[in-house]
Amino acid sequence: MKLDKFKLLIDRLVQNSLARNTLWMLFAQGLSLVLQAGYFVIIVRVLGVEEYGAFVGATALVAILAPFATLGSGNLLIKNVSRNRALFGEYWGNALFMIFASGSALILFVLLIAPFILPKTIPPLLVFLVAVTDLIFHRTLGTAGQAFQAVLWLSKTALLNVLPNITRLIAALALASFFSNPNALEWTFLYLSSTAVSTVIGVLLVHRNLGTPKLALSRIKPEIVEGFYFSVSFSAQTIYNDIDKTMLARLATLEATGIYAAAYRLIDVAFVPVRAILAAAYAKFFQRGVTGISGTIAFSKRLLPIAGIYGAIAGIVTFLLAPAVPYVLGDEYAGTVEALRWLAPLLFLRAMHYFAADTLTGAGFQGMRSVIQVIVAVFNVLVNLWLIPLYSWRGSAWSSLASDTFLMLGLGVLVAFLYQRQIKRLENQ
Numbered sequence: 001m002k003l004d005k006f007k008l009l010i011d012r013l014v015q016n017s018l019a020r021n022t023l024w025m026l027f028a029q030g031l032s033l034v035l036q037a038g039y040f041v042i043i044v045r046v047l048g049v050e051e052y053g054a055f056v057g058a059t060a061l062v063a064i065l066a067p068f069a070t071l072g073s074g075n076l077l078i079k080n081v082s083r084n085r086a087l088f089g090e091y092w093g094n095a096l097f098m099i100f101a102s103g104s105a106l107i108l109f110v111l112l113i114a115p116f117i118l119p120k121t122i123p124p125l126l127v128f129l130v131a132v133t134d135l136i137f138h139r140t141l142g143t144a145g146q147a148f149q150a151v152l153w154l155s156k157t158a159l160l161n162v163l164p165n166i167t168r169l170i171a172a173l174a175l176a177s178f179f180s181n182p183n184a185l186e187w188t189f190l191y192l193s194s195t196a197v198s199t200v201i202g203v204l205l206v207h208r209n210l211g212t213p214k215l216a217l218s219r220i221k222p223e224i225v226e227g228f229y230f231s232v233s234f235s236a237q238t239i240y241n242d243i244d245k246t247m248l249a250r251l252a253t254l255e256a257t258g259i260y261a262a263a264y265r266l267i268d269v270a271f272v273p274v275r276a277i278l279a280a281a282y283a284k285f286f287q288r289g290v291t292g293i294s295g296t297i298a299f300s301k302r303l304l305p306i307a308g309i310y311g312a313i314a315g316i317v318t319f320l321l322a323p324a325v326p327y328v329l330g331d332e333y334a335g336t337v338e339a340l341r342w343l344a345p346l347l348f349l350r351a352m353h354y355f356a357a358d359t360l361t362g363a364g365f366q367g368m369r370s371v372i373q374v375i376v377a378v379f380n381v382l383v384n385l386w387l388i389p390l391y392s393w394r395g396s397a398w399s400s401l402a403s404d405t406f407l408m409l410g411l412g413v414l415v416a417f418l419y420q421r422q423i424k425r426l427e428n429q
Contacts, residue, residue, distance in 0.1 A: 021154035025276035028158030033272055035165035039172035046176050049332050053254030054122045055184040056261040058130045060245040063238045069103040069135040072230025074146040076223055081150035082283040093213030095143045103135040126185045133192040137199040144202035160202045167194035229366045236373035240380040240403045244396035247384050252392045260393035263339035267346055270314045274307045274351050285362025293363035293418045300359045311351030319344040342397035349404040356411035372410045376403050
């Protein structure tokens, strides 16, 4: 009897597209977790805390600008293609064009500002290689995954999420095996090469399964503002998530940067199941948003309790298991234990504000979402400027907790306000 009920449950999960896509993404994220853990441990051990801190400082700076490499074209692809499959070729072609044009301009910009932001110990060539990797290749691979996400073919999106982790693990093994006393620059060469291989495979998969790109420049101008809002949103998100690592490299020490970055990376790993749900649900938020924010709220209510409960439990487990970190990463990362415990509440806070944010985006309020995120990003930078010189990475941890709390409350209040406004408008009709 119990076996029959179990089979019935499995059948329902398979037939439910959201559940099926969530399982695909969870499988991909889980496999990626293992692969990431593999190359992460290899890299931090082989490079050491200072060289790893130099690499993280450069990647954090580039990550702030990375969303502008697409100008939201991947998100516009999901929004429009999820509602009309026939538009795929045009939005895929426009996305590739925007990545090449915007990404190339941003590489030059990064090289100009890096000397004023990063410490002189980080070579310009390292910054250039990271910029090419993350602004061109990684953005293209991410958009290829979004192409499959737009048509709810998340098994392919899952594959493209796993692929770069496989190639980077191979690159990390090559670094450890074939380089004596490797440094951050040598790792960055391998980082670029492994990402480029993944990107070529991803683009070929899109062309084979979904179609070839068609350039439709006439669509770019009318949607450039909305696309810019997406870029601002993701850039602001990167700022309040990652700018503290760049600021630590400049205002504190590379050792502090490495300790804090390792702890933050572990938080990202623990957040994987929630990211799987968000990825599976993203296109559906746009479909439900046709009816306004009431539609996206109703959809969000189905998923938010699951994500919130997981975030709370994962935060507690992370806090309790933090002392095990030095046994995995090495004794020089002993300081990561305290950092990880400080950051553990982020798992619950993120689960709450990510769903509030996608509720706004799906209903067409990306601009308002972006405004709140920019305010939080500015708040984060100002608090870091104050606290990092005084408390090093602990100041960054306090700033992160305050910023995510502020974001959760701000987005939640905005969702409630817009919902009440829609209800009143319907009542007055």
